[in-house]
Amino acid sequence: MAAHRDVDLHVYSKGITIESSFATAAKIAANPNVVETKCINGLHTDEHCVAWHFLYRYGGELWQFDVIHIEEQTRYDGFFEKMADRIVEVMTPEQRDTILRLKFEAPADADWHGVEYYEAVIADGIADLSGLTRWIEVHRKKPPYYWIP
Known part of the structure; x- marks a missing residue:
């Protein structure tokens, strides 16, 4: 977070679906300070995750929040x-x-x-x-x- 304002969050859940992940991301994206949302669907890869990248404007600066939604009990759990x-x-x-x-x-x-x-x-x-x-x-x-x- 020095020159690049970037925060990574890992969220672990059972039974992730693209629909449930989008529903959660929609709640985050509803914040008016969220100016961009990107999704990478990795549920069908060995990573078993959905990666979300939110750009958030705060105090005139952009922050990137990477929220990686990972299936519990898979290779990358923890x-x-x-x-x-x-x-x-x-x-x-x-x-x-x-x-x-x-x-x-x-x-x-x-x-x-x-x-x-x-x-x-x-x-x-x-x-x-x-x-x-x-x-x-x-x-x-x-x-x-x-x-x-």
């Missing part, structure tokens, strides 16, 4: 919370400072994922913005995967 716990366990104070600095130095229009900062710094020792930019360019050419330290 996965990202385990990832976060593991990052906290292994990250040194110096790595934390580097990650925070890079998040503030990143261009406001950079579409970089939070986990990319963590993996680049913790796993690969990236320490500056030019290194992070190169790391992300190379990393995104690889097949997608979820990293846990």
Whole structure:
């Protein structure tokens, strides 16, 4: 949330349907400060989720809220919370400072994922913005995967 105002929320439910997820999202989108809503239907993938991206205007600035609606008892139930716990366990104070600095130095229009900062710094020792930019360019050419330290 430094240069890019982005909040990720994971919501776990049993028996998610696209209809029930849309009904919930409609309640969020009814807020007049929500200026854009996007949906990615991943219910028929191994992720078993519906990803919602809401742009919310507050104080003249846009915030992005990513609400990932994940089916309980599937592969990713609790996965990202385990990832976060593991990052906290292994990250040194110096790595934390580097990650925070890079998040503030990143261009406001950079579409970089939070986990990319963590993996680049913790796993690969990236320490500056030019290194992070190169790391992300190379990393995104690889097949997608979820990293846990």
